[in-house]
Amino acid sequence: MKKLNVAIIGTGFMGRAHSNAWSQLGKFFSIPFEICLKCVAGRDENKTREFAKRWGYEEYTTDWHTLLGRYDVDIICILTPAAEHKEMAIAAMRAGKHVVCEKPCALTWQECEEMAQEARKAGVVTYLNHNYRRVPAVALAKKMIEEGRLGTIYHWKGAYLQEWAIDANIPFKWQFDKEIAGGGTIYDLSSHAVDLARFLVGEPKFVMAMTKTFITERPNRKSNIATHLPQSNTEDDKKMIPVTVDDASFMILEFENGALGNIDSTRFATGRKNCNTFEVYGSKGALCFNFERMNELEFYDNSVPSCGNGYKKILVTGAGYPYSGAWWPAGHSIGYEHPFVHAFYDFVKAIENHSTVTPNFEDGVKIIKVLQAAQKSDKEKRCVSLEEKI
Numbered sequence: 219m220k221k222l223n224v225a226i227i228g229t230g231f232m233g234r235a236h237s238n239a240w241s242q243l244g245k246f247f248s249i250p251f252e253i254c255l256k257c258v259a260g261r262d263e264n265k266t267r268e269f270a271k272r273w274g275y276e277e278y279t280t281d282w283h284t285l286l287g288r289y290d291v292d293i294i295c296i297l298t299p300a301a302e303h304k305e306m307a308i309a310a311m312r313a314g315k316h317v318v319c320e321k322p323c324a325l326t327w328q329e330c331e332e333m334a335q336e337a338r339k340a341g342v343v344t345y346l347n348h349n350y351r352r353v354p355a356v357a358l359a360k361k362m363i364e365e366g367r368l369g370t371i372y373h374w375k376g377a378y379l380q381e382w383a384i385d386a387n388i389p390f391k392w393q394f395d396k397e398i399a400g401g402g403t404i405y406d407l408s409s410h411a412v413d414l415a416r417f418l419v420g421e422p423k424f425v426m427a428m429t430k431t432f433i434t435e436r437p438n439r440k441s442n443i444a445t446h447l448p449q450s451n452t453e454d455d456k457k458m459i460p461v462t463v464d465d466a467s468f469m470i471l472e473f474e475n476g477a478l479g480n481i482d483s484t485r486f487a488t489g490r491k492n493c494n495t496f497e498v499y500g501s502k503g504a505l506c507f508n509f510e511r512m513n514e515l516e517f518y519d520n521s522v523p524s525c526g527n528g529y530k531k532i533l534v535t536g537a538g539y540p541y542s543g544a545w546w547p548a549g550h551s552i553g554y555e556h557p558f559v560h561a562f563y564d565f566v567k568a569i570e571n572h573s574t575v576t577p578n579f580e581d582g583v584k585i586i587k588v589l590q591a592a593q594k595s596d597k598e599k600r601c602v603s604l605e606e607k608i
């Protein structure tokens with residue numbers, strides 16, 4: 219069986235999530251490749267060596283550039299903050315590697331466009347990891363919408379609510395730095411919500427947004443990974459660093475197909491951990507999803523009069539639903555890590571078939587354009603058309 223050699227750049231949260239998914243893929247899904255965890259690139263030698271050992275990588279490096287010239291690396295996964303995505307992705311594609319890239323795609327839609335152009339030129343497969351599309355309940359929602367079960371869609375109500383930044387003592391980290399992250403909740407959370415809205419409803423046409431930074435400076439600490447910031451010692455620990463991103467953003471959208479929608483994202487929703495939700499309302503029915511109960515999808519069938527009293531809960535597990543049959547029998551729930559495996563399954567199928575997978579860098583252009591339109595709307599306090607210069 220042909221080998222597919224995977225290398226990753228980044229040993230943080232996503233480094234773990236991707237490594238886990240690559241190890242699971244061939245065990246649960248039939249693929250015509252043997253997946254080999256070839257090399258991990260990190261910055262700190264001890265940490266990267268330890269990571270390679272723990273996750274089963276054959277090798278490690280502290281310079282990601284060394285991956286480019288290697289004939290025995292087929293796929294490079296870019297699992298670093300957004301500011302690094304463009305350079306790494308373009309270099310990887312020029313070296314003929316297939317690329318998996320974490321969201322948000324890049325800092326600006328123009329950077330995404332450069333990445334998309336390079337992908338077209340290089341003829342490699344690219345995948346932008348908006349993993350929530352491949353939650354079985356979300357994939358089922360897509361199928362039901364395509365089958366016409368919702369009829370004409372009138373409303374998208376999306377929200378991505380977290381609480382982790384409420385404490386003013388939480389130290390400054392790259393997620394609070396616009397130059398590294400691109401934005402706060404708009405880039406971090408609404409990028410996922412915009413991806414889901416485009417996936418299930420269609421392309422946004424107009425955007426209005428309001429954002430807020432509640433805590434405008436944060437204490438410096440040793441946990442800083444932002445290289446351009448001073449690394450702390452005892453004195454530096456007392457320093458405060460300005461926050462340059464939003465803590466919360468509320469967005470209103472009009473879609474090209476006439477539907478109206480909203481996306482609320484915040485890191486200040488007390489009690490909410492990873493509450494990524496949507497509701498879609500159509501003439502024939504409606505769907506509700508909450509990632510904190512990711513194995514369930516609620517459906518209201520307006521075409522059945524007896525259904526008029528409430529939503530039906532569909533337990534999206536086991537055979538018969540997208541992806542879930544590969545795992546466990548019905549009622550045996552899956553979790554956060556599984557949609558990553560689903561995405562890599564579709565990604566390697568695209569490599570096998572010389573086809574494409576979505577979302578990819580082309581989608582990245584459209585998503586980041588919406589996010590930048592939201593930032594512009596917030597700044598200029600007006601409705602922004604996606605057709606104007608952003």
Ligand SMILES: NC(=O)c1ccc[n+]([C@@H]2O[C@H](COP(=O)([O-])OP(=O)(O)OC[C@H]3O[C@@H](n4cnc5c(N)ncnc54)[C@H](O)[C@@H]3O)[C@@H](O)[C@H]2O)c1
Pocket residue numbers: 227228229230231232233259260261262282297298299300302320321322347348349406443
């Ligand atoms: N798909 C999702 O749901 C999801 C969830 C969390 C984060 N993300 C995205 O994943 C990316 C990484 O986020 P994270 O939470 O894993 O961050 P993290 O801080 O946990 O890890 C980032 C890693 O990148 C490494 N890194 C940075 N520059 C590097 C370089 N030049 N060479 C080698 N390593 C380098 C850091 O050392 C660190 O190990 C971001 O774009 C983030 O938005 C996606």
